[in-house]
Amino acid sequence: MALVTRTSLDGKVVTIDISGRFDFSIHREFRQVYEQDQGTTQYLINLRQTEYMDSSALGMLLLLREHAGGDRANIKIMHCQPEVKKILTIANFHHLFCLD
Amino acid sequence: MLLAFLQAYWWAPVVSLGGLLVQCTQPRPEVALMLLVLTALAWGIPLACLWAQTRTVLIGCDALPGPFDTLAPDNTPAPPPTLEPHPTPALAPDVWECLPAIRSTVEEEVEHIAEAVTQTRGILRDAVAGLHQSFHGLYNQTQAQHQLVVSLMGDMTGQTTTTPSSHLTMQQFTEATSSLLQYFIDLVVNISTQSVETAYKIDDMVRQMDGIFALLANIKTITDDTHMLALNAAVEAARAGEAGRGFAVVAAEVRRLSQHSRQFSERLRTQIEELKMTIAAVRKVVGGVASTDLNVSLDAKGRVDAMMVDIKKVNERIAQSLQEISTVMHQMHTDVEVAVRALQFEDIISQLLHYTEKPLGTLRCLSTALGEAAETNGSTLLLSLGTTLAHRREEGQTEAHKPVAQTSMHAGDIELF
Numbered sequence: 357m358a359l360v361t362r363t364s365l366d367g368k369v370v371t372i373d374i375s376g377r378f379d380f381s382i383h384r385e386f387r388q389v390y391e392q393d394q395g396t397t398q399y400l401i402n403l404r405q406t407e408y409m410d411s412s413a414l415g416m417l418l419l420l421r422e423h424a425g426g427d428r429a430n431i432k433i434m435h436c437q438p439e440v441k442k443i444l445t446i447a448n449f450h451h452l453f454c455l456d
Numbered sequence: 457m458l459l460a461f462l463q464a465y466w467w468a469p470v471v472s473l474g475g476l477l478v479q480c481t482q483p484r485p486e487v488a489l490m491l492l493v494l495t496a497l498a499w500g501i502p503l504a505c506l507w508a509q510t511r512t513v514l515i516g517c518d519a520l521p522g523p524f525d526t527l528a529p530d531n532t533p534a535p536p537p538t539l540e541p542h543p544t545p546a547l548a549p550d551v552w553e554c555l556p557a558i559r560s561t562v563e564e565e566v567e568h569i570a571e572a573v574t575q576t577r578g579i580l581r582d583a584v585a586g587l588h589q590s591f592h593g594l595y596n597q598t599q600a601q602h603q604l605v606v607s608l609m610g611d612m613t614g615q616t617t618t619t620p621s622s623h624l625t626m627q628q629f630t631e632a633t634s635s636l637l638q639y640f641i642d643l644v645v646n647i648s649t650q651s652v653e654t655a656y657k658i659d660d661m662v663r664q665m666d667g668i669f670a671l672l673a674n675i676k677t678i679t680d681d682t683h684m685l686a687l688n689a690a691v692e693a694a695r696a697g698e699a700g701r702g703f704a705v706v707a708a709e710v711r712r713l714s715q716h717s718r719q720f721s722e723r724l725r726t727q728i729e730e731l732k733m734t735i736a737a738v739r740k741v742v743g744g745v746a747s748t749d750l751n752v753s754l755d756a757k758g759r760v761d762a763m764m765v766d767i768k769k770v771n772e773r774i775a776q777s778l779q780e781i782s783t784v785m786h787q788m789h790t791d792v793e794v795a796v797r798a799l800q801f802e803d804i805i806s807q808l809l810h811y812t813e814k815p816l817g818t819l820r821c822l823s824t825a826l827g828e829a830a831e832t833n834g835s836t837l838l839l840s841l842g843t844t845l846a847h848r849r850e851e852g853q854t855e856a857h858k859p860v861a862q863t864s865m866h867a868g869d870i871e872l873f
Contacts, residue, residue: 411644411750415648415650418645419649
């Protein structure tokens with residue numbers, strides 16, 4: 357599975373593990389994670405296994421942020437590989453998200 | 457030499473011989489004693505004179521001037537000086553004959569020297585003037601060069617205010633490129649975001665269409681039931697006979713309507729199926745738009761950033777080089793100053809050469825006097841010449857020994873005119 361979701365016990369923190377290619381092919385699954393509003397206060401995107409990211413992934417992340425409240429959103433992108441980190445940096449995502 | 461001696465003092469041997477003869481003829485001791493005394497006297501006087509002469513000659517040799525030594529063609533010495541010196545000693549005739557030759561030689565050589573000195577001064581003056589001009593020209597050229605380099609480097613680094621606004625420096629160009637790249641990256645991200653949103657909306661649409669399908673399924677059930685109902689009604693109407701004829705017509709109409717309904721919903725279903733396929737195609741297109749590979753942009757941005765670093769390094773090198781050029785310019789200035797100061801040697805040498813005129817004048821005077829003496833054959837002129845030369849030498853010595861005191865080029869300040 358390219359995308360695995362884990363929720364904390366109290367349901368407030370949702371962790372999304374993405375492996376392989378983070379691109380348009382998983383856009384439906386990605387949306388399903390947050391479509392139903394379950395009172396999540398924090399999202400943790402785990403990119404340790406992510407080998408490749410394209411612009412649609414950036415779009416998905418931005419839409420998640422919009423859904424989670426825009427500037428009030430609490431989203432952390434963790435364990436980026438160097439290539440992935442470079443892409444996040446040139447898109448200025450370090451100003452919008454918490455990059456690990 | 458002995459012959460001359462005997463010629464002068466002939467009486468000494470005569471006296472001694474005479475005495476001997478008398479002694480031989482008249483052998484008396486008194487006479488012999490007297491003869492002895494006489495002989496002694498006779499030889500003693502010439503010997504004494506000879507002794508005195510030798511002394512005088514020795515002293516006279518030291519006092520004799522050099523030039524006249526080599527000029528005597530014959531080897532006969534000057535006659536021994538008598539007790540009373542002659543007021544004007546005569547020269548040998550051969551020496552007189554030499555005088556014109558001496559005079560002409562001295563005159564010629566003096567003229568050669570004077571000519572050479574004049575030539576030297578002229579060449580020196582011209583050469584030094586040329587060098588002066590050259591050095592000043594060189595200095596001006598390097599100044600101009602320095603200005604050019606400074607302004608060029610200023611243009612390149614955008615530090616001068618005279619740069620026209622349309623010319624970008626490398627730095628400005630790279631900065632503009634960098635911000636342009638950033639703009640396009642942001643644009644791509646924006647487009648991707650909107651495309652993903654579109655994809656989400658399409659999903660919603662598809663879901664709604666599934667709802668329509670469900671409704672269509674309901675309609676189908678209803679029309680099937682209606683159709684069944686109409687058939688039943690027709691059967692009942694037939695069983696009722698004549699009374700059910702009206703009912704049979706109604707039943708037939710209902711059956712016809714239900715058939716229309718079925719066809720209609722069939723066509724609706726087909727349309728919606730097609731719509732679904734179209735929407736699937738749209739989603740594919742939107743997916744393509746959403747997915748842009750960012751690696752190319754990443755490469756480009758990386759290269760532009762590296763270029764910025766390089767430009768910074770180049771600017772630093774330029775600043776450093778400008779410093780070095782400044783130092784070189786100062787050094788060049790100093791070197792030109794040294795050269796110009798060194799050229800002041802011309803003044804000194806010119807003066808030195810000028811002062812050769814006095815000695816040459818003296819020599820000319822000497823040759824003229826010699827010539828006059830040769831013509832008139834008068835030794836009095838030679839004597840007066842000796843006095844004149846001595847007088848001139850005294851005059852020369854009252855002035856500074858060397859007209860120019862400077863012996864090296866390092867003394868003295870420099871004058872750049």
